[in-house]
Amino acid sequence: MAKKLSKKVRIDFRKNRQTSKRQNDFTRQVQADETDIDHIDREQRVSGKGDLSRKRTVLGEHDENDAFILSVDEASCLRGRVLSAIGSTQCTVQVDEGQTGAGRHFECTVRRVVRTLSRHARNAVVTGDRVLFLPSENNCGVIERVEPRQGVLARGHQYKQHILVANVSQVAIVSSASEPALKPALIDRFLVSAAKGNVRAIIVLNKCDLVELADLQPIIGQYARLGYTIVPTSVQSGLGIAWLRRLLKQQQTVFTGQSGVGKSSLLNAIQPGLAIKTGDVSRITQKGRHTTRFAQLRELDFGGWVVDTPGIRQLELWDVHPGEMEAFFVEFRSFVPQCKFPDCLHIVEDSCAVRAAVERDLISQIRYESYLRLVIGDD
Numbered sequence: 001m002a003k004k005l006s007k008k009v010r011i012d013f014r015k016n017r018q019t020s021k022r023q024n025d026f027t028r029q030v031q032a033d034e035t036d037i038d039h040i041d042r043e044q045r046v047s048g049k050g051d052l053s054r055k056r057t058v059l060g061e062h063d064e065n066d067a068f069i070l071s072v073d074e075a076s077c078l079r080g081r082v083l084s085a086i087g088s089t090q091c092t093v094q095v096d097e098g099q100t101g102a103g104r105h106f107e108c109t110v111r112r113v114v115r116t117l118s119r120h121a122r123n124a125v126v127t128g129d130r131v132l133f134l135p136s137e138n139n140c141g142v143i144e145r146v147e148p149r150q151g152v153l154a155r156g157h158q159y160k161q162h163i164l165v166a167n168v169s170q171v172a173i174v175s176s177a178s179e180p181a182l183k184p185a186l187i188d189r190f191l192v193s194a195a196k197g198n199v200r201a202i203i204v205l206n207k208c209d210l211v212e213l214a215d216l217q218p219i220i221g222q223y224a225r226l227g228y229t230i231v232p233t234s235v236q237s238g239l240g241i242a243w244l245r246r247l248l249k250q251q252q253t254v255f256t257g258q259s260g261v262g263k264s265s266l267l268n269a270i271q272p273g274l275a276i277k278t279g280d281v282s283r284i285t286q287k288g289r290h291t292t293r294f295a296q297l298r299e300l301d302f303g304g305w306v307v308d309t310p311g312i313r314q315l316e317l318w319d320v321h322p323g324e325m326e327a328f329f330v331e332f333r334s335f336v337p338q339c340k341f342p343d344c345l346h347i348v349e350d351s352c353a354v355r356a357a358v359e360r361d362l363i364s365q366i367r368y369e370s371y372l373r374l375v376i377g378d379d
Protein backbone atom coordinates (compact mmCIF):
# COMPACT_ATOMS: atom_id res chain seq x y z
CA MET A 1 0.00 0.00 0.00
CA ALA A 2 1.02 3.58 -0.53
CA LYS A 3 2.72 5.41 2.31
CA LYS A 4 0.51 7.55 4.47
CA LEU A 5 1.21 11.25 4.60
CA SER A 6 1.59 13.31 7.75
CA LYS A 7 -1.42 14.95 9.25
CA LYS A 8 -0.03 18.42 8.61
CA VAL A 9 0.31 17.81 4.91
CA ARG A 10 -3.14 16.42 4.93
CA ILE A 11 -4.58 19.64 6.26
CA ASP A 12 -2.74 21.75 3.67
CA PHE A 13 -3.99 19.47 1.04
CA ARG A 14 -7.59 19.82 1.97
CA LYS A 15 -7.35 23.59 1.95
CA ASN A 16 -5.82 23.71 -1.48
CA ARG A 17 -7.64 21.02 -3.21
CA GLN A 18 -10.90 20.44 -1.52
CA THR A 19 -13.43 19.67 -4.19
CA SER A 20 -15.66 17.11 -2.56
CA LYS A 21 -18.29 17.84 0.00
CA ARG A 22 -18.31 14.36 1.42
CA GLN A 23 -17.79 14.31 5.15
CA ASN A 24 -16.81 10.89 6.36
CA ASP A 25 -13.35 10.10 7.70
CA PHE A 26 -12.62 7.55 5.09
CA THR A 27 -12.99 9.98 2.24
CA ARG A 28 -10.84 12.51 4.04
CA GLN A 29 -8.07 10.01 4.32
CA VAL A 30 -8.17 9.17 0.66
CA GLN A 31 -7.99 12.83 -0.28
CA ALA A 32 -5.01 13.23 2.02
CA ASP A 33 -3.25 10.49 0.13
CA GLU A 34 -3.32 12.55 -2.99
CA THR A 35 -0.10 14.29 -3.81
CA ASP A 36 1.79 15.75 -6.74
CA ILE A 37 4.05 13.20 -8.33
CA ASP A 38 6.44 14.34 -11.00
CA HIS A 39 8.34 11.29 -11.85
CA ILE A 40 7.98 7.54 -11.93
CA ASP A 41 10.72 5.16 -12.91
CA ARG A 42 10.97 1.45 -13.34
CA GLU A 43 11.72 0.89 -9.65
CA GLN A 44 8.22 2.15 -8.99
CA ARG A 45 9.51 5.10 -7.02
CA VAL A 46 7.56 8.23 -7.32
CA SER A 47 8.87 11.48 -5.97
CA GLY A 48 8.21 15.17 -6.21
CA LYS A 49 10.88 17.84 -6.69
CA GLY A 50 12.37 20.08 -4.00
CA ASP A 51 11.83 20.40 -0.29
CA LEU A 52 8.41 21.84 -0.61
CA SER A 53 6.91 18.96 -2.54
CA ARG A 54 5.92 15.79 -0.80
CA LYS A 55 7.76 12.61 -1.68
CA ARG A 56 6.16 9.26 -1.70
CA THR A 57 6.71 5.74 -2.92
CA VAL A 58 4.08 3.84 -4.78
CA LEU A 59 4.10 0.08 -4.59
CA GLY A 60 3.19 -2.12 -7.47
CA GLU A 61 4.46 -4.52 -10.06
CA HIS A 62 4.70 -4.86 -13.83
CA ASP A 63 2.54 -7.48 -15.50
CA GLU A 64 3.65 -9.63 -18.45
CA ASN A 65 2.86 -6.76 -20.85
CA ASP A 66 4.89 -4.33 -18.79
CA ALA A 67 1.80 -2.52 -17.55
CA PHE A 68 2.25 -1.13 -14.06
CA ILE A 69 -0.26 -2.55 -11.58
CA LEU A 70 -0.68 -0.52 -8.40
CA SER A 71 -0.77 -2.41 -5.14
CA VAL A 72 -3.97 -1.62 -3.29
CA ASP A 73 -5.74 -3.08 -0.31
CA GLU A 74 -7.88 -5.47 -2.34
CA ALA A 75 -9.81 -6.74 0.67
CA SER A 76 -11.47 -3.39 1.24
CA CYS A 77 -12.10 -2.68 -2.45
CA LEU A 78 -14.86 -3.75 -4.80
CA ARG A 79 -14.37 -4.72 -8.44
CA GLY A 80 -16.50 -3.07 -11.03
CA ARG A 81 -16.88 -1.76 -14.52
CA VAL A 82 -16.99 1.90 -15.46
CA LEU A 83 -20.30 2.68 -17.16
CA SER A 84 -19.42 6.28 -17.91
CA ALA A 85 -16.63 8.65 -17.01
CA ILE A 86 -16.84 12.40 -17.19
CA GLY A 87 -13.34 13.63 -16.39
CA SER A 88 -11.93 12.16 -13.22
CA THR A 89 -14.64 13.38 -10.94
CA GLN A 90 -17.76 11.63 -12.15
CA CYS A 91 -17.26 7.96 -12.86
CA THR A 92 -20.23 5.65 -12.56
CA VAL A 93 -19.08 2.15 -11.65
CA GLN A 94 -21.22 -0.98 -11.63
CA VAL A 95 -20.18 -3.71 -9.19
CA ASP A 96 -19.24 -7.00 -10.89
CA GLU A 97 -21.20 -10.21 -10.51
CA GLY A 98 -19.98 -12.36 -7.64
CA GLN A 99 -19.13 -9.34 -5.47
CA THR A 100 -21.02 -7.91 -2.52
CA GLY A 101 -23.60 -5.55 -3.95
CA ALA A 102 -23.34 -6.95 -7.49
CA GLY A 103 -25.05 -4.68 -10.00
CA ARG A 104 -25.09 -1.65 -7.71
CA HIS A 105 -23.91 1.67 -9.07
CA PHE A 106 -21.36 3.88 -7.32
CA GLU A 107 -20.40 7.45 -8.20
CA CYS A 108 -16.63 7.52 -7.93
CA THR A 109 -13.77 9.95 -8.05
CA VAL A 110 -10.26 8.86 -9.00
CA ARG A 111 -7.33 8.75 -6.62
CA ARG A 112 -4.59 11.14 -7.65
CA VAL A 113 -1.91 8.49 -7.93
CA VAL A 114 -4.06 6.71 -10.52
CA ARG A 115 -4.30 9.93 -12.50
CA THR A 116 -0.57 10.50 -12.24
CA LEU A 117 0.26 7.04 -13.52
CA SER A 118 -1.68 7.77 -16.68
CA ARG A 119 -0.44 11.32 -17.10
CA HIS A 120 0.45 10.79 -20.76
CA ALA A 121 -3.16 9.98 -21.49
CA ARG A 122 -6.02 12.41 -21.65
CA ASN A 123 -8.15 10.52 -19.13
CA ALA A 124 -7.10 8.27 -16.30
CA VAL A 125 -10.38 6.38 -16.26
CA VAL A 126 -12.55 5.72 -19.30
CA THR A 127 -15.85 4.02 -20.06
CA GLY A 128 -15.42 0.25 -20.06
CA ASP A 129 -12.51 0.23 -17.63
CA ARG A 130 -12.29 -2.54 -15.07
CA VAL A 131 -11.48 -0.96 -11.72
CA LEU A 132 -10.96 -1.57 -8.03
CA PHE A 133 -12.63 1.05 -5.91
CA LEU A 134 -13.07 1.82 -2.22
CA PRO A 135 -16.76 2.21 -1.51
CA SER A 136 -17.97 4.83 0.94
CA GLU A 137 -21.32 6.20 2.10
CA ASN A 138 -24.19 7.13 -0.18
CA ASN A 139 -23.02 4.95 -3.07
CA CYS A 140 -19.87 7.00 -3.49
CA GLY A 141 -16.34 5.72 -3.82
CA VAL A 142 -12.78 6.30 -4.96
CA ILE A 143 -11.15 4.42 -7.82
CA GLU A 144 -7.89 2.96 -6.52
CA ARG A 145 -6.70 1.05 -9.55
CA VAL A 146 -7.48 0.64 -13.24
CA GLU A 147 -6.78 -2.83 -14.61
CA PRO A 148 -4.80 -3.16 -17.86
CA ARG A 149 -7.01 -2.57 -20.89
CA GLN A 150 -7.67 -5.30 -23.43
CA GLY A 151 -9.13 -3.71 -26.55
CA VAL A 152 -9.47 0.03 -26.96
CA LEU A 153 -10.88 2.61 -29.28
CA ALA A 154 -8.54 5.57 -29.15
CA ARG A 155 -7.69 8.73 -31.00
CA GLY A 156 -5.09 11.43 -30.79
CA HIS A 157 -6.17 14.65 -29.16
CA GLN A 158 -3.80 17.57 -28.61
CA TYR A 159 -0.76 15.29 -28.73
CA LYS A 160 -2.17 12.91 -26.17
CA GLN A 161 -3.84 9.56 -26.50
CA HIS A 162 -7.54 9.85 -25.87
CA ILE A 163 -9.00 6.44 -25.17
CA LEU A 164 -12.68 6.68 -25.98
CA VAL A 165 -13.64 3.24 -24.64
CA ALA A 166 -11.72 0.34 -23.12
CA ASN A 167 -12.20 -3.42 -22.96
CA VAL A 168 -14.41 -3.84 -26.00
CA SER A 169 -14.39 -6.86 -28.30
CA GLN A 170 -15.67 -5.05 -31.37
CA VAL A 171 -16.29 -1.64 -32.86
CA ALA A 172 -19.44 -0.99 -34.85
CA ILE A 173 -18.42 1.69 -37.33
CA VAL A 174 -21.68 3.41 -38.14
CA SER A 175 -22.04 5.43 -41.31
CA SER A 176 -25.11 6.60 -43.16
CA ALA A 177 -26.01 6.17 -46.79
CA SER A 178 -27.25 9.76 -46.80
CA GLU A 179 -27.79 12.67 -44.38
CA PRO A 180 -24.91 12.91 -43.62
CA ALA A 181 -23.42 11.66 -46.88
CA LEU A 182 -21.47 8.43 -46.97
CA LYS A 183 -17.74 8.95 -46.39
CA PRO A 184 -15.70 5.85 -47.21
CA ALA A 185 -12.50 7.62 -46.10
CA LEU A 186 -13.91 7.97 -42.62
CA ILE A 187 -14.89 4.28 -42.53
CA ASP A 188 -11.31 3.39 -43.53
CA ARG A 189 -9.91 5.64 -40.85
CA PHE A 190 -12.06 3.94 -38.22
CA LEU A 191 -11.03 0.52 -39.55
CA VAL A 192 -7.39 1.43 -38.97
CA SER A 193 -8.09 2.70 -35.48
CA ALA A 194 -10.00 -0.48 -34.58
CA ALA A 195 -7.17 -2.69 -35.85
CA LYS A 196 -4.64 -0.56 -34.00
CA GLY A 197 -6.67 -1.00 -30.79
CA ASN A 198 -6.87 -4.78 -31.31
CA VAL A 199 -10.59 -4.74 -31.79
CA ARG A 200 -12.62 -6.43 -34.54
CA ALA A 201 -14.64 -4.05 -36.68
CA ILE A 202 -18.08 -4.34 -38.17
CA ILE A 203 -19.37 -1.72 -40.56
CA VAL A 204 -22.97 -0.55 -40.27
CA LEU A 205 -24.44 1.31 -43.21
CA ASN A 206 -27.52 3.03 -41.81
CA LYS A 207 -30.36 5.10 -43.33
CA CYS A 208 -30.63 2.72 -46.27
CA ASP A 209 -34.26 3.84 -46.59
CA LEU A 210 -33.02 7.15 -48.00
CA VAL A 211 -31.33 5.64 -51.09
CA GLU A 212 -31.75 2.80 -53.56
CA LEU A 213 -30.14 -0.26 -52.02
CA ALA A 214 -28.77 -1.17 -55.46
CA ASP A 215 -26.70 2.02 -55.42
CA LEU A 216 -24.94 0.81 -52.30
CA GLN A 217 -23.94 -2.54 -53.74
CA PRO A 218 -20.48 -1.42 -54.92
CA ILE A 219 -19.46 -0.22 -51.48
CA ILE A 220 -21.05 -3.16 -49.69
CA GLY A 221 -19.31 -5.53 -52.11
CA GLN A 222 -15.98 -3.78 -51.67
CA TYR A 223 -15.87 -4.21 -47.88
CA ALA A 224 -17.37 -7.69 -47.98
CA ARG A 225 -14.62 -8.80 -50.39
CA LEU A 226 -12.01 -7.48 -47.99
CA GLY A 227 -13.47 -9.76 -45.32
CA TYR A 228 -15.34 -7.17 -43.26
CA THR A 229 -18.86 -7.69 -42.03
CA ILE A 230 -20.94 -4.87 -43.45
CA VAL A 231 -24.57 -4.57 -42.42
CA PRO A 232 -27.02 -2.36 -44.33
CA THR A 233 -29.60 -1.04 -41.86
CA SER A 234 -32.53 1.28 -41.55
CA VAL A 235 -34.11 2.31 -38.31
CA GLN A 236 -37.04 3.52 -40.40
CA SER A 237 -37.80 0.21 -42.15
CA GLY A 238 -36.18 -2.21 -39.70
CA LEU A 239 -33.73 -3.48 -42.33
CA GLY A 240 -30.74 -5.26 -40.80
CA ILE A 241 -31.75 -4.74 -37.16
CA ALA A 242 -32.16 -8.46 -36.43
CA TRP A 243 -28.78 -9.19 -38.02
CA LEU A 244 -27.15 -6.45 -35.95
CA ARG A 245 -28.73 -7.84 -32.78
CA ARG A 246 -27.17 -11.24 -33.53
CA LEU A 247 -23.78 -9.65 -34.06
CA LEU A 248 -23.96 -7.87 -30.71
CA LYS A 249 -24.98 -10.87 -28.65
CA GLN A 250 -22.39 -11.74 -25.96
CA GLN A 251 -20.04 -9.08 -27.33
CA GLN A 252 -18.81 -5.83 -25.90
CA THR A 253 -19.42 -3.42 -28.73
CA VAL A 254 -18.73 0.27 -29.06
CA PHE A 255 -20.81 2.25 -31.56
CA THR A 256 -18.81 4.96 -33.21
CA GLY A 257 -19.07 7.23 -36.24
CA GLN A 258 -19.94 10.73 -37.28
CA SER A 259 -22.64 12.66 -35.50
CA GLY A 260 -26.13 12.17 -36.90
CA VAL A 261 -25.58 8.83 -38.64
CA GLY A 262 -28.00 7.13 -36.23
CA LYS A 263 -25.91 5.34 -33.59
CA SER A 264 -28.31 6.11 -30.77
CA SER A 265 -31.36 5.43 -32.96
CA LEU A 266 -29.95 2.02 -33.93
CA LEU A 267 -29.32 1.13 -30.30
CA ASN A 268 -32.85 2.11 -29.37
CA ALA A 269 -34.15 -0.03 -32.23
CA ILE A 270 -32.11 -2.97 -30.96
CA GLN A 271 -33.43 -2.58 -27.44
CA PRO A 272 -35.75 0.26 -26.44
CA GLY A 273 -34.09 2.67 -24.03
CA LEU A 274 -30.49 1.59 -24.75
CA ALA A 275 -29.48 5.07 -25.81
CA ILE A 276 -30.97 8.07 -24.16
CA LYS A 277 -31.22 10.77 -26.74
CA THR A 278 -31.39 11.05 -30.48
CA GLY A 279 -31.50 14.27 -32.41
CA ASP A 280 -32.35 15.77 -35.75
CA VAL A 281 -29.66 16.26 -38.32
CA SER A 282 -29.41 19.90 -39.21
CA ARG A 283 -30.82 20.25 -42.71
CA ILE A 284 -28.56 23.17 -43.49
CA THR A 285 -25.14 21.91 -42.52
CA GLN A 286 -25.75 18.16 -42.83
CA LYS A 287 -23.18 17.82 -40.12
CA GLY A 288 -25.57 16.65 -37.50
CA ARG A 289 -26.00 17.91 -34.00
CA HIS A 290 -24.12 16.23 -31.24
CA THR A 291 -26.83 14.65 -29.19
CA THR A 292 -24.96 11.95 -27.28
CA ARG A 293 -22.63 13.82 -24.95
CA PHE A 294 -20.44 11.14 -23.39
CA ALA A 295 -19.73 7.43 -23.85
CA GLN A 296 -22.16 5.24 -21.94
CA LEU A 297 -21.96 1.52 -21.43
CA ARG A 298 -25.25 -0.42 -21.28
CA GLU A 299 -26.09 -4.05 -20.71
CA LEU A 300 -28.05 -5.90 -23.39
CA ASP A 301 -31.09 -7.95 -22.31
CA PHE A 302 -29.92 -10.80 -24.54
CA GLY A 303 -26.31 -10.77 -23.28
CA GLY A 304 -23.38 -8.50 -23.91
CA TRP A 305 -22.70 -4.80 -23.59
CA VAL A 306 -22.85 -1.83 -25.89
CA VAL A 307 -21.36 1.61 -25.62
CA ASP A 308 -22.98 4.58 -27.30
CA THR A 309 -20.51 7.37 -28.02
CA PRO A 310 -20.82 10.97 -29.14
CA GLY A 311 -20.27 11.46 -32.86
CA ILE A 312 -16.78 12.26 -34.07
CA ARG A 313 -16.34 14.65 -36.95
CA GLN A 314 -12.76 13.75 -37.65
CA LEU A 315 -10.83 10.95 -36.03
CA GLU A 316 -7.16 11.65 -35.59
CA LEU A 317 -5.28 8.38 -35.44
CA TRP A 318 -3.07 7.81 -32.46
CA ASP A 319 0.42 6.40 -32.79
CA VAL A 320 0.17 4.98 -36.30
CA HIS A 321 3.31 5.76 -38.28
CA PRO A 322 3.27 6.15 -42.08
CA GLY A 323 5.33 3.00 -42.60
CA GLU A 324 2.91 1.05 -40.47
CA MET A 325 -0.21 2.06 -42.38
CA GLU A 326 0.07 -0.52 -45.20
CA ALA A 327 -0.42 -3.31 -42.66
CA PHE A 328 -3.93 -2.03 -41.92
CA PHE A 329 -4.99 -2.26 -45.56
CA VAL A 330 -5.52 -5.99 -45.95
CA GLU A 331 -5.65 -5.92 -49.74
CA PHE A 332 -2.18 -4.32 -49.95
CA ARG A 333 -0.48 -7.17 -48.19
CA SER A 334 0.17 -9.48 -51.11
CA PHE A 335 1.63 -6.62 -53.20
CA VAL A 336 3.84 -4.94 -50.62
CA PRO A 337 6.69 -7.50 -50.81
CA GLN A 338 6.89 -6.89 -54.58
CA CYS A 339 7.68 -3.17 -54.25
CA LYS A 340 11.24 -2.33 -55.32
CA PHE A 341 12.07 -0.51 -52.08
CA PRO A 342 11.51 -2.29 -48.78
CA ASP A 343 10.50 1.01 -47.15
CA CYS A 344 8.17 1.97 -50.01
CA LEU A 345 5.28 4.12 -48.80
CA HIS A 346 3.43 3.52 -52.10
CA ILE A 347 3.12 7.22 -52.86
CA VAL A 348 5.58 8.24 -55.60
CA GLU A 349 8.25 5.54 -55.47
CA ASP A 350 9.49 3.74 -58.59
CA SER A 351 8.35 0.19 -59.22
CA CYS A 352 5.66 0.26 -56.59
CA ALA A 353 3.58 -2.92 -56.76
CA VAL A 354 0.75 -1.36 -54.78
CA ARG A 355 0.29 1.51 -57.23
CA ALA A 356 0.55 -0.94 -60.13
CA ALA A 357 -2.25 -2.96 -58.50
CA VAL A 358 -4.41 0.17 -58.21
CA GLU A 359 -3.85 0.89 -61.92
CA ARG A 360 -4.96 -2.63 -62.77
CA ASP A 361 -8.04 -2.32 -60.51
CA LEU A 362 -6.79 -5.04 -58.20
CA ILE A 363 -6.93 -2.51 -55.37
CA SER A 364 -9.84 -0.09 -55.22
CA GLN A 365 -9.02 3.50 -56.09
CA ILE A 366 -11.18 4.71 -53.20
CA ARG A 367 -9.32 2.59 -50.68
CA TYR A 368 -5.99 3.71 -52.08
CA GLU A 369 -7.07 7.33 -51.73
CA SER A 370 -8.02 6.65 -48.10
CA TYR A 371 -4.56 5.20 -47.60
CA LEU A 372 -2.91 8.27 -49.12
CA ARG A 373 -4.95 10.61 -46.94
CA LEU A 374 -3.94 8.71 -43.84
CA VAL A 375 -0.25 8.58 -44.75
CA ILE A 376 0.06 12.14 -46.01
CA GLY A 377 -2.33 13.34 -43.35
CA ASP A 378 -3.71 16.33 -45.19
CA ASP A 379 -7.33 16.27 -44.15
Ligand SMILES: Nc1nc2c(ncn2[C@@H]2O[C@H](COP(=O)(O)OP(=O)(O)OP(=O)(O)O)[C@@H](O)[C@H]2O)c(=O)[nH]1
Binding pocket: 206, 207, 208, 209, 210, 233, 234, 235, 236, 237, 257, 258, 259, 260, 261, 262, 263, 264, 265, 266, 277, 278, 279, 280, 281, 288, 289, 290, 291, 292, 293, 309, 310, 311, 312
Ligand atom coordinates in the same frame (compact mmCIF):
# COMPACT_ATOMS: atom_id res chain seq x y z
N1 LIG B 1 -34.31 8.18 -42.50
C1 LIG B 1 -33.64 7.69 -41.44
N2 LIG B 1 -33.34 8.51 -40.40
C2 LIG B 1 -32.65 7.98 -39.35
C3 LIG B 1 -32.27 6.62 -39.33
N3 LIG B 1 -31.59 6.39 -38.18
C4 LIG B 1 -31.56 7.56 -37.53
N4 LIG B 1 -32.22 8.52 -38.22
C5 LIG B 1 -32.38 9.94 -37.83
O1 LIG B 1 -31.10 10.57 -37.82
C6 LIG B 1 -31.03 11.55 -36.79
C7 LIG B 1 -29.79 11.36 -35.94
O2 LIG B 1 -29.87 10.13 -35.23
P1 LIG B 1 -29.07 9.83 -33.88
O3 LIG B 1 -29.43 8.44 -33.53
O4 LIG B 1 -29.28 10.90 -32.90
O5 LIG B 1 -27.58 9.92 -34.42
P2 LIG B 1 -26.23 9.68 -33.60
O6 LIG B 1 -25.31 8.97 -34.51
O7 LIG B 1 -26.52 9.02 -32.30
O8 LIG B 1 -25.71 11.18 -33.37
P3 LIG B 1 -24.75 11.74 -32.19
O9 LIG B 1 -25.31 11.30 -30.89
O10 LIG B 1 -24.79 13.21 -32.39
O11 LIG B 1 -23.39 11.19 -32.47
C8 LIG B 1 -32.34 11.43 -36.02
O12 LIG B 1 -33.22 12.43 -36.46
C9 LIG B 1 -32.88 10.08 -36.40
O13 LIG B 1 -34.27 10.00 -36.35
C10 LIG B 1 -32.63 5.77 -40.45
O14 LIG B 1 -32.32 4.58 -40.52
N5 LIG B 1 -33.30 6.38 -41.47
Ligand SMILES: [Mg+2]
Binding pocket: 263, 264, 265, 275, 277, 278, 291, 292, 308, 309, 310, 311
Ligand atom coordinates in the same frame (compact mmCIF):
# COMPACT_ATOMS: atom_id res chain seq x y z
MG1 LIG C 1 -26.15 9.61 -30.35
Ligand SMILES: [Zn+2]
Binding pocket: 336, 339, 340, 344, 345, 346, 347, 349, 351, 352, 353, 354, 355
Ligand atom coordinates in the same frame (compact mmCIF):
# COMPACT_ATOMS: atom_id res chain seq x y z
ZN1 LIG D 1 5.01 0.42 -52.97
